[in-house]
Amino acid sequence: MPVSKELRITPIRNGTVVDHIPSGLALEVLRILNVEALGRESTISVALHVRSQRMGWKDIVKVENMELSAPKANAIALIAPTATISIIRETKVREKHAVSLPERLVGILRCPNPNCITNQGEPVDSEFEVTRRRPLAVRCVYCERSVEDFVPLLTR
Amino acid sequence: MSLKGRDILSMRDLSRPEILEILKASRALIPVAEGRRPSRALEGRLLSLAFFEPSTRTRLSFETAAKRLGARTITIVDPxxxxxxxxxxxxxxxxxxxxxxxLIVLRHPNEGASRLAAQLSDKPVINAGDGAGQHPTQTLLDLATMEERFQTLAGLRVVLMGDLRYGRTVHSLAHALGLFGSELTLSSPERLSLPEEVRRDLDQMGAKVTEQPDLEKALRGADVLYVTRIQKERFGDLAEYAKVSGSYRLDPALLRNMKEKFAVMHPLPRVAEIPPEVDRSPHAVYFRQAFLAVPVRMALLSLILTGRVPPGGGR
Incomplete structure (x- = not known):
């Protein structure tokens, strides 16, 4: 019996699996998940450059004892629109869905315009509206700067 | 459709009919702006002019507009x-x-400041310029100037010249002209060309845009030449600035063969891009443009605060 590719990394009892991440972006996904904040008891598994029928190559991230919040799912959708998210409870997949990007992204990206009012220490969250889906482009609601390269702008 | 209680933050927030409504109200208010007809349409109203960045024309024209309509103002001029x-x-x-x-009129050095202000304020906010961002009332008075001259905004051939990259007025003007189906010709040094995203926005609107760095060629068949100042502070190398700004100086000889109604516009202040000889030309409309700032801002104040313009412009 062929060994399932899923077994190359440890199955988890409770937590989140982010699959179908475009190859090379797993570390960015980890950054979005803010895994440093998890307790020491949680296992985090990362598989880089895994064969995928659908995508050719992909990355996978599994995080124990964490269920993904909506803002984090939105941030993943921004950099990895192909990703799927599975929520695991007691070793069973309880929810599985593709990520989807909302019309507005609040507090997920930093505006690249240093002169934007959202970068001046005012008590305001950054906010972007999606202006184009393919390829993805968003625009700052405040200074109207357009953004197409998201990875360096993700807020921690 | 009513502008009552609305914020005016960016030209993107205004539809074509709304722009035309503002221009119509502005025309009705010209006698009041000229001091020929008194008005107390906004008597008892108090406006805050919050200017966190130096400005002469914008602040004075808002103050004039408010006072001509009987409103009073409180002002922050020196942060x-x-x-x-x-x-x-x-x-x-x-x-x-x-x-x-x-009502709050806000000029601020940071882009997006007025959008933030509008979210926090219970009262309407007018953006009077935010950093290198939007300056919608400037665009409205530019449109009012063109409309007064040509009786229409549809299908004008407009040449935008000078600093098209950093000049804040020119981006929202280009957007608005695109809305009205103008043909735009961009005439600028390469390093001061229109930003890619503004260009894309125009393309998406289906606007006709061409580039022609040679001003003489760009002016063929044009209705309007809109000149912007090339800002010294954008150049690290002053020799480069001298070269570029020297090449973008309107030669009065170029005006000789233009159409009768051809108009030279400039948001002012100008430095050397329009020599003083041009001022005497019947094509020079930049001082009329500066005057129209008053009725346009009167129209906005009136429409935002009362939802209407007083009959006959005055009361």
Missing amino acids: AASSMAKGESLSDTVRMLSCYAD
Whole structure:
């Protein structure tokens, strides 16, 4: 019996699996998940450059004892629109869905315009509206700067 | 459709019919702006003019507009003398102003400041320029100037010349002209060309845009030449600045063969890009443009605060 590719990394009892991440972006996904904040008891598994029928190559991230919040799912959708998210409870997949990007992204990206009012220490969250889906482009609601390269702008 | 209680933050927020409504109201208010007909349409209203960045024309024309309609103003002109100098956030300042006044006119050095102010203020906010961002009332008065001259905004052939990259007025003007189906010709040094995203926005609107760095060629068949100042502070190398600004100087000889109604516009202040000889030309409309700032801003104040313009412009 062929060994399932899923077994190359440890199955988890409770937590989140982010699959179908475009190859090379797993570390960015980890950054979005803010895994440093998890307790020491949680296992985090990362598989880089895994064969995928659908995508050719992909990355996978599994995080124990964490269920993904909506803002984090939105941030993943921004950099990895192909990703799927599975929520695991007691070793069973309880929810599985593709990520989807909302019309507005609040507090997920930093505006690249240093002169934007959202970068001046005012008590305001950054906010972007999606202006184009393919390829993805968003625009700052405040200074109207357009953004197409998201990875360096993700807020921690 | 009513502008009553609305914020005016960016030209993107205004539809074509709304722009035309503002221009129509502005025409009706010209006699009041000229001081020929008194008006007390906004008597008892108090406006806050919060200018966190130097400005002469914009502040004075808002103040004139308010006072010609009988409104009173409270003004921040020098942020160094306000509590912003003590480190107060714009957010807190705006909340305070919105308790005092019926409307806030805001000029601020940071892009997006007026959008933030509008979210925090219970009272309408007019963006009077935010950093290198939007300056919608300038665009409205530019449109009013063209409409007065040509009786229409549809299908004008407009040449935009000078600093098209950093000049804030030119981006929202280009957007608005695109809405009205103008043909745009861009004439600028390469390093000061229109930003890619503004260009894309125009393409998406289906606007006709061409580039022609040679001004003489760009002017063929044009209705309007809109000149912007090339800002010294954008150049690290002053020799380069001298070269570029020298090449973007309007030669009065170029005006000889233009159409009768051809108009030279400039948001002012100008430096050397339009020599004073041009001022005497019947094509020079930039001082008329500066005057129209008053009725246009009167129209906005009136429509936002009362939802209408007084019959006959005055009361």
